Amino acid sequence: MEFSRRSFLEVGAAMSASMNATVAANDRIRFACIGCGARAHELMAALMVHPQAEIAGVVDAYRGRRERALDRIKDTRGTMARVYRDYREVIADKSIDAVIVATPDHWHKQMVVEALRAGKDVYCEKPLTYRSSEGLEVIQAARETGRIVQVGSQGMSTATQVRARQMIQEGRLGQVTMVRAAYNRNTASGAWIYPIPPDAGPETVDWAMFQGPSGKRELDLARFFRWRCYQDYSGGIATDLFVHLCTTIHFLMDAKMPAKVMAMGGLYRWKDSRDVPDTLNAVLEYPEGFTVNLSSTFNNQSSSEASFLFLGTEGTLSVGWGELKYWPEGVREDNRWIVESWPKRLEAEYWRDAKVQKAEMPGLGKARLVEGGTEWREQGQDASIVHFWHFLNSVQTRKPYWEDAVAGHHAAACAHMVNQSVRTGRLVGWDFAKDDIGS
Numbered sequence: 300m301e302f303s304r305r306s307f308l309e310v311g312a313a314m315s316a317s318m319n320a321t322v323a324a325n326d327r328i329r330f331a332c333i334g335c336g337a338r339a340h341e342l343m344a345a346l347m348v349h350p351q352a353e354i355a356g357v358v359d360a361y362r363g364r365r366e367r368a369l370d371r372i373k374d375t376r377g378t379m380a381r382v383y384r385d386y387r388e389v390i391a392d393k394s395i396d397a398v399i400v401a402t403p404d405h406w407h408k409q410m411v412v413e414a415l416r417a418g419k420d421v422y423c424e425k426p427l428t429y430r431s432s433e434g435l436e437v438i439q440a441a442r443e444t445g446r447i448v449q450v451g452s453q454g455m456s457t458a459t460q461v462r463a464r465q466m467i468q469e470g471r472l473g474q475v476t477m478v479r480a481a482y483n484r485n486t487a488s489g490a491w492i493y494p495i496p497p498d499a500g501p502e503t504v505d506w507a508m509f510q511g512p513s514g515k516r517e518l519d520l521a522r523f524f525r526w527r528c529y530q531d532y533s534g535g536i537a538t539d540l541f542v543h544l545c546t547t548i549h550f551l552m553d554a555k556m557p558a559k560v561m562a563m564g565g566l567y568r569w570k571d572s573r574d575v576p577d578t579l580n581a582v583l584e585y586p587e588g589f590t591v592n593l594s595s596t597f598n599n600q601s602s603s604e605a606s607f608l609f610l611g612t613e614g615t616l617s618v619g620w621g622e623l624k625y626w627p628e629g630v631r632e633d634n635r636w637i638v639e640s641w642p643k644r645l646e647a648e649y650w651r652d653a654k655v656q657k658a659e660m661p662g663l664g665k666a667r668l669v670e671g672g673t674e675w676r677e678q679g680q681d682a683s684i685v686h687f688w689h690f691l692n693s694v695q696t697r698k699p700y701w702e703d704a705v706a707g708h709h710a711a712a713c714a715h716m717v718n719q720s721v722r723t724g725r726l727v728g729w730d731f732a733k734d735d736i737g738s
């Protein structure tokens with residue numbers, strides 16, 4: 300899919316036009332939200348900005364979240380949504396056109412595939428999968444049913460990232476061989492130790508519904524509300540945070556998958572609360588001709604929470620959340636210290652060479668100011684609102700957006716490769732023919 304500044308402006312214009320339009324109730328796309336936790340509440344708020352969407356139903360394993368979802372929908376739209384007892388009831392309901400899947404990761408694939416097979420379009424939160432091979436099942440279901448899948452790494456819908464992609468594709472950075480991306484935090488909340496609602500217990504929490512395909516354990520509220528900390532439901536930093544970074548890198552660099560991944564990390568600080576690492580470093584090598592360093596620690600946040608550096612022969616692009624900076628490269632050759640160690644006669648000859656004079660003399664003894672650095676700050680719609688605009692557009696036009704099942708599979712699979720490398724201490728390869736982790 301082609302992105303340009305113009306197309307982004309058109310998106311903006313079309314979006315404000317659509318916001319002003321009145322949409323007849325029976326023309327609205329009827330959504331149900333499967334999993335109404337913290338993220339789903341943000342998503343519901345973002346979706347309800349769009350008049351062509353309606354949230355007709357909700358389902359969640361904790362009573363308080365269902366209650367708050369109903370309140371949110373009523374307060375925003377003045378309508379009552381239906382509460383389903385189980386996600387399978389949502390899937391069986393023919394009056395629902397599309398679902399949001401915002402449950403913990405171990406549920407995603409099953410819910411997405413069942414919804415697609417029942418003819419629904421699906422917006423699934425990242426990571427699309429809990430295991431790499433699940434991505435192939437989702438892609439197959441999307442292809443066979445012709446339904447839309449969009450994955451929720453909303454960062455790629457920001458004007459910042461659309462512009463960054465354009466600059467990289469137009470060659471403003473020259474050849475990019477190195478990308479650095481990081482996600483650093485230093486709070487309990489940042490490390491996913493979220494508060495547990497005081498009314499949580501066997502009466503209000505459906506533990507069996509939460510566990511689903513993860514196996515059978517006794518009720519554990521920490522696992523229920525802080526599921527990212529446990530391998531049974533999540534891949535930790537890699538699937539929670541690196542997946543966003545990989546989505547952006549694939550989008551900006553027009554890249555598919557790394558051929559090889561090597562990663563190291565450990566659980567050094569938040570030892571009592573989890574069985575996933577709290578610090579990770581990964582190196583990914585792409586056949587398109589570049590490498591990526593991903594890093595994350597939950598021990599320090601002095602560098603910004605999430606950021607990227609794209610290093611090219613002609614310039615550097617720093618991509619933050621809502622902030623873009625470009626610096627041109629100010630390179631100059633300087634071999635003085637090398638030739639000063641040669642015999643005097645050869646050094647003198649070196650400086651008499653016209654090519655050397657052209658390349659090295661103008662810079663000697665001079666400092667200069669390099670012009671052409673630029674900075675942008677993003678203003679306007681929140682990324683999730685724009686991301687939903689694309690989803691609604693796809694539902695209407697039947698053309699998937701860039702972050703479809705394949706893009707979602709690949710970004711999540713990078714995270715699974717990182718985890719496999721940390722677990723095994725080995726390099727993990729991608730099998731391009733299978734479109735899955737190599738054996």
Ligand SMILES: NC(=O)c1ccc[n+]([C@@H]2O[C@H](COP(=O)([O-])OP(=O)(O)OC[C@H]3O[C@@H](n4cnc5c(N)ncnc54)[C@H](O)[C@@H]3O)[C@@H](O)[C@H]2O)c1
Nearest residue numbers: 334335336337338339359360361401402424425451508509
């Ligand atoms: N795109 C983003 O920026 C972003 C941000 C945060 C979270 N997320 C993603 O959103 C998803 C949800 O994360 P969260 O932070 O909202 O977690 P959460 O724990 O707050 O919400 C998950 C909800 O799912 C419910 N649930 C569990 N099993 C269920 C089932 N079988 N049926 C119905 N409901 C069930 C739980 O009761 C809970 O309320 C995750 O995949 C996460 O990675 C994305």
